[in-house]
Amino acid sequence: MKRAVRTVCAALICVAAILFAWEAVSGGVTQEIDGKCEFHFIDVGQGDCSMFITDDAAVVVDAGTSESSASLAAYISGYTDTLDYLILTHPHEDHIGGAAAIINTVDVKCVLLTDASSDTYTFTRLLDAVEDKEIAVKQAVAGDSMSAGDINITVLAPLGEFDNYNNYSMVVRIDYGNVSALVTGDAEKASENLMLEKWGKKELSADVLKLAHHGSSTSTGKRFLGAVSPSWAVISCGEDNSYGHPHRETLALLDDFGIPYVRTDKTGTAVFSTDGKSIALKDGADTQ
Numbered sequence: 001m002k003r004a005v006r007t008v009c010a011a012l013i014c015v016a017a018i019l020f021a022w023e024a025v026s027g028g029v030t031q032e033i034d035g036k037c038e039f040h041f042i043d044v045g046q047g048d049c050s051m052f053i054t055d056d057a058a059v060v061v062d063a064g065t066s067e068s069s070a071s072l073a074a075y076i077s078g079y080t081d082t083l084d085y086l087i088l089t090h091p092h093e094d095h096i097g098g099a100a101a102i103i104n105t106v107d108v109k110c111v112l113l114t115d116a117s118s119d120t121y122t123f124t125r126l127l128d129a130v131e132d133k134e135i136a137v138k139q140a141v142a143g144d145s146m147s148a149g150d151i152n153i154t155v156l157a158p159l160g161e162f163d164n165y166n167n168y169s170m171v172v173r174i175d176y177g178n179v180s181a182l183v184t185g186d187a188e189k190a191s192e193n194l195m196l197e198k199w200g201k202k203e204l205s206a207d208v209l210k211l212a213h214h215g216s217s218t219s220t221g222k223r224f225l226g227a228v229s230p231s232w233a234v235i236s237c238g239e240d241n242s243y244g245h246p247h248r249e250t251l252a253l254l255d256d257f258g259i260p261y262v263r264t265d266k267t268g269t270a271v272f273s274t275d276g277k278s279i280a281l282k283d284g285a286d287t288q
Helices: 002-026 069-077 099-103 121-133 189-198 200-204 222-228 248-257
Strands: 037-041 050-053 058-061 085-087 110-113 136-139 145-148 151-157 171-176 179-183 208-210 232-235 261-263 270-274 279-283
Touching: 050 179, 058 171, 069 099, 085 099, 099 121, 151 189, 151 200, 189 200, 189 222, 200 222, 222 248
Parallel strands: 058 085, 085 110, 110 136, 179 208, 208 232, 232 261
Antiparallel strands: 037 050, 037 270, 050 058, 145 151, 151 171, 171 179, 270 279
C-alpha cells in the first residue's frame, strides 16, 4: 500500500512538473485585469511599448527593443494569448525590436504600419515573422478608425511628408468609453504642429499622454500639451540612458502645467485601470 501511494504521488509530481514546464514555455495567461480596461505602459528600457486590454480584446502599440523582446513577449502572453492589433509607429529598433518575438508568442490578428520601411535586420525579421504567420497587414492613414471589442483606435498621424522617421511616426488615440490615451511614438514638434492644424483640441484631448520620443525636448511642445491637456503623462525611457531622456525642459513644462507623470526608468511599468468613466493609476504609483 505504501509503495502504491508513493507511486501515485510520484506520478502527480511528474504531471505537475510537466504542466509547470509547459506553462513556462507557452507563456500561458496567468494575469487578470483590474476593472473593465487597463492601460499598460510597459518598461522596456530605452524604448516604447503600450498595451490596452479588456477581458475580450487587446491592442499593443510598439514593441520595445530587441534586448527586451523575451521579457516583453512573456509579459504580454501573461495577460492574453491573442492581440487584435499590433501597432508599430515607425521602424526604429527601440519601437519594433520585440515585434517578431510577440508575433511568435501570441496570436496576432493584424499588424498596423505606416508606409515607412527600413533595410535593418530588425525590420526584416519583423516582416519575415508576419509572412511566416500569414498575418494581415494594414497601412495606417491619418483619419482611419478601427475597433477591438470596446477599444476604439483612431489614427491621427502621420500627416505630410518628412525626412526622418520620428516625424513620420504614427500617432494613435485609444478610447475606452469616455477615457482615452494618446500614444505618440517619436513624433516631434513639426508633426505636432500639423496635428494641431488638422485636428485641434477636440481630437487631441486625452486623459493619458504617452510623451513622444521618451520625453525629448524635440517633442511635446507647449501648444500641443495644452491641446491634449492630459490628467497623466507617461515617459518611457531607460535608466541612465545616454540621451539624457527625459530632458529637463520637458519635465519643467509638465510641472508648469501641473501634470503628474510617471517614468518607466524610475517606477517600472505603469498600469492604469478604467471603467470608461474615470481612470486611476494602479501600479507605478511613485509619481513625479
